[in-house]
């Protein structure tokens with residue numbers, strides 16, 4: 001996810017409700033990017049259980065995540081700088097394991113509606129914070145820990 005340029009969403013985007021009119025694969029690049037709620041949850045390190053394959057989220061944010069402004073410091077080059085970064089496309093959604101339950105792409109892929117706090121529904125990016133959905137309130141920076149001990153930072157609850 002990248003840092004949002006604006007606190008409000010264009011009314012035309014909301015009125016059209018493109019995410020209900022089109023399949024994910026049919027979205028324009030701009031529409032695809034608008035779907036991201038900027039929660040930052042996908043920018044947290046995850047740990048996979050070797051036996052069950054279950055993914056657990058940690059409270060440790062990727063080294064490129066800006067915990068102050070909330071977003072990727074180099075969205076354009078993220079895949080080169082962080083090879084583990086998930087660069088989402090509609091075609092990959094079937095195979096990606098580990099997107100948070102509230103992720104807009106995952107919700108729509110599973111045939112669910114966007115939540116009321118999603119900026120495209122509420123009209124404001126502030127509602128993500130107000131609903132406690134972004135990671136800025138609890139995440140710590142990767143640079144502050146030794147990643148060898150990442151398992152000690154697994155969150156109690158799913159995201």
Ligand code: SF4
Pocket residue numbers: 001035036037038039040041042043088100102103104105
């Ligand atoms: S979890 Fe989904 S909605 Fe949230 S920042 Fe990542 S891609 Fe965007």
Ligand code: SF4
Pocket residue numbers: 001042043044062063064065066071072073074075078079082085086
């Ligand atoms: S590089 Fe890191 S901060 Fe940037 S989008 Fe990927 S996971 Fe998030």
